[in-house]
Amino acid sequence: MLKKSILVILILISLFLIYVAIIPGDYLIKREIEINQSTEKIFPYIASVKLADEWMPWKEQDPNLKMTYQGPERGVGATSIWESSGNMGQGKAEVVEEILNEKVKTKITYTKPMNFEQISIFKLTKKNENQSIMEWSVEGKNTFLGRLICTLGIINMDKYVGNEFEKGLKKLKGMVEKK
Template identity: 25%
Template sequence: MLKYAGIALAVALVVVLAMAAMSPDGFRVERSTVIQAPPDKVYGLIEDFHQWRQWSPFENLDPDMQRIYRGPQKGPGAVYEWKSEGRAGEGSMRILSATPASNVTIRLEFVEPYQARNTAEFNLREEGGATRVTWAMYGPTPFGAKVVHLFFSMDSMVGKDFEAGLANLKRLSES
């Protein structure tokens, strides 16, 4: 009986590893909303990391989180580092490019609780007197993450946070 259980476990492991090997080498999570405010107002809240405490859902993960801002106040080269003993972990963001009232591209580096390097993008488009904001994050999926993604997708892990952040950004921009 023990022999058959071991064989079944080995077969299951081989199936999981084969499925992971065939899964995509990258991921993308994206959410969008329409905000009744001009693009430049929304853009100002995104391109300045000092403003993120007002709308980013990740800012509420740990009230004792340490924050360090380096480089320019906002726009390309601005850096935001965080360190938390709680759920926020440790990492940094650097604005790679920023096109006024249109796009902000950010390099994300996570150190704890796991290491990862991803890209986040905010695209703003005027739409009927309002602004459509699309928040996306994408990056590579190494083999270990592919195994995890078989059971927990990146979309399920951060999609709701993106929705909450966009709702906060909407509320703040429309007030």
């Protein structure tokens, strides 16, 4: 009886792991906020890697975070590099596309604690002369371990990352509406 129980448990675990291996790993996390300011006034805060770091929530999340910058301050090639012994690990974010007053697309490469890449997009939409919608999204492909963690419910990635996006967007809104 014990052998049969162990065999059933092993089969169930194997089926679960097969399920995790074949489910799509693609993800998209997106949040937006309405800002009482023109796209022209907001854009510098998403185009400059240094200004963007002033409103992004990562420094508050990880006090051990050290930032360095390479390339131009803004535009294609602008790069921020982070290193932390805490929550954020190590990686870099490089601007790969910029459309003036509309969009900044960034390739994010993580090197520690895991190697993976994502694409982050800041998108501005003009609502009227003094109101804009700022959208922040990230997309990528989860590794097997990432899919396992999400499937087990250990981390709800949309909720976790989305909450951080909301904090950053609120901070950005506060900064640019004061100007």
